[in-house]
Amino acid sequence: MAVQLVWRVPQRERVAEVLYVTMRLMHVGGWRRVLVAQESRGACWCAVELDDQAREDDAATWAASFERRYRQDVTIDELMAGWQRFSEVYIDGGVGELLNQVERLRAERDNLRRAERDEAWKRTLRRP
Numbered sequence: 001m002a003v004q005l006v007w008r009v010p011q012r013e014r015v016a017e018v019l020y021v022t023m024r025l026m027h028v029g030g031w032r033r034v035l036v037a038q039e040s041r042g043a044c045w046c047a048v049e050l051d052d053q054a055r056e057d058d059a060a061t062w063a064a065s066f067e068r069r070y071r072q073d074v075t076i077d078e079l080m081a082g083w084q085r086f087s088e089v090y091i092d093g094g095v096g097e098l099l100n101q102v103e104r105l106r107a108e109r110d111n112l113r114r115a116e117r118d119e120a121w122k123r124t125l126r127r128p
Contacts, residue, residue: 002032002049002050002051002052003049003050003059004047004048004049004050004075004076005047005048005049005050005062005063005065005071006045006046006047006048006071006072006073006074006075006076006079007045007046007047007065007066007070007071007072008043008044008045008070008072009043009044009045009046009066009070010042010043010044011044012038012044014044014066015036015044015046015066016036016098016099016101016102017102018046018065018066019034019036019046019095019098019099019102020099020102020103020106022061022062022065023095023099024099024103026061028058028061028062029051029054029055029058030050030051030053030054030055030058030059030062031048031049031050031051031054031058031062032049032050032051032052033047033048033049033076033091033092034046034047034048034049034090034091034092034095035047035048035076035079035080035089035090035091035092035095036088036089036090036095036098037079037083037086037088037089037090038086038087038088038089039085039086039087040085040086040087045072045079045086046065046066047075047076047079048062048065049076050062
């Protein structure tokens with residue numbers, strides 16, 4: 001059986017952000033399956049099954065993705081057997097939609113910051 005890393009993280013945003021950085025910005029490979037499952041009320045589960053051919057540095061990066069205290073002794077198949085308890089489930093390629101949401105939120109925040117900075121600059125120019 002391949003190595004599976006499973007975490008139960010209190011904040012969904014943290015899971016989404018870590019996966020965005022790991023998969024989109026750092027392009028860490030070595031995964032065979034990825035699962036993100038949001039509990040109806042509460043924590044968010046993140047599970048990564050490493051590929052048999054995963055590089056050691058990729059495996060180490062995945063293992064360090066979340067704090068050790070969030071690690072859970074459960075498999076992806078066990079999580080999926082109880083899929084009804086989750087309000088959202090993203091699997092493999094579907095995780096891309098979650099990452100797209102993070103990208104949109106980051107772009108919105110950047111635009112707001114830019115607009116605030118521009119407005120502050122205009123205010124300084126209007127002062128006598």
